[in-house]
Amino acid sequence: MSGKWKITAVSIALIVLITVNIYLIEKKGSKAERTVFVENWSMVKKDTITDTIQTNGVIKPVEENDIYFETKKNDFKKFLVKEGDAVAAGSSLFEYTTTELDALKANLEAEKTAAEGEIVGIDEYIRKLMASQGALTRDPDKAVIDESVKNNLDINITTSSSDLIKSNIEQEMYKQELEKNSLNEKVKMLDAKLSSIEEQASAIVTTSEADGVVKNINKNLKNPIISIVSTNMAIEGNFTEEEMKKAKVGMTIKASSSDLKKSLKGTIGRIHSYPAEEPSLKRDNRFPFQALIEPEGEETESLLVGSKVNLAVITNEKAGVPAIPIEAVHYQKKPHVYKLTKKGYVDKHYIARGLKAEGKQELIKGPSVGDVILLEPNRVAKNHSYFITPIQFEKVKTATYKKFTSREKVRYLLLGILEK
Incomplete structure (x- = not known):
């Protein structure tokens, strides 16, 4: 009988303990009520943020020189080159x-x-x-x-x-x-x-006035009688109206494609201020641009005219600035984030934002590099709440567990179960 009484006594004690803890947890204003279960977080890191215009382009010669012939004052004799011939200046x-x-x-x-x-x-x-x-x-x-x-x-x-x-x-x-x-x-x-x-x-x-390749010969003597394209290649494409507000001559570009062994680098050399087609209400305006490719010495890759490339135009770039993921920023009233303190609290911090791109947000003012930021700010019910995180069993050490009192063990266990 003594064994049964012991089992009964332990069972009653556990029921009472669980009931009391449930009451404390559900009680309005209790610490358990203000506890946030934090599953995803990130640290403020020094990072490079690059804002770009993502567009497409095509490989074309940098220049095209047209040669004209005055038929009224001259008598044509013969062509000395063929289409596709490489010519040098003076040829x-x-x-x-x-x-x-x-x-x-x-x-x-x-x-x-x-x-x-x-x-x-x-x-x-x-x-x-x-x-x-x-x-x-x-x-x-x-x-x-x-x-x-x-x-x-x-x-x-x-x-x-x-x-x-x-x-x-x-x-x-x-x-x-x-x-x-x-x-x-x-x-x-x-x-x-x-x-x-x-x-x-x-x-x-x-x-010929320059080096190049004979692109076209008009044997009917209509002008231009000969067109010569340069051997240096460039990338041509079109900007939208929104992209035109950000794009400027001199901006750095990076181009890539499945046909290239490595990406090309260069700068925007020319932007047309007039659309490629006559402006119309029925279509979006597109503004032509040309990007010059930086040569890489003798290792410069041979580029096929007409090849399509994916182009990134770098409009702004900041290196070594405090940055956090964009999803960590809460925009209710004023932009703010929630910092996880070493004392176990989730504290609201208003921030001053800088450059935003590539899923990153620059912090001009706010938490410092190394601070831990909550990635789900909408889950915080109240500022300065307690927080708990999932158990990472690979990091759990027996020595640390033994330092908890029995009450702390039960409390944290119940909080974890109920919050989960």
């Missing part, structure tokens, strides 16, 4: 002749003919001067002076002495020789110009 592209050269040649030839005619006239005049000079030397009194000579001399033949006349004739001969030499030099210059025109008339060659 010959096509040949042509120009009708302007024909007109210039005719003018130069007329000018040369006139100069040569003047030389012939000067030679004839010099012969008359020499004849007049000889006649004066032989017999001054009977000398006959040519009328053209008389008219060009600066003296009166009838009143001047023979010596004065001969002196003037000498000066006139010298002057005419100078004029003749000048005309001979002019003829030489005109011959040089005509020779140059003859060379050009055979074939004028248009050359």
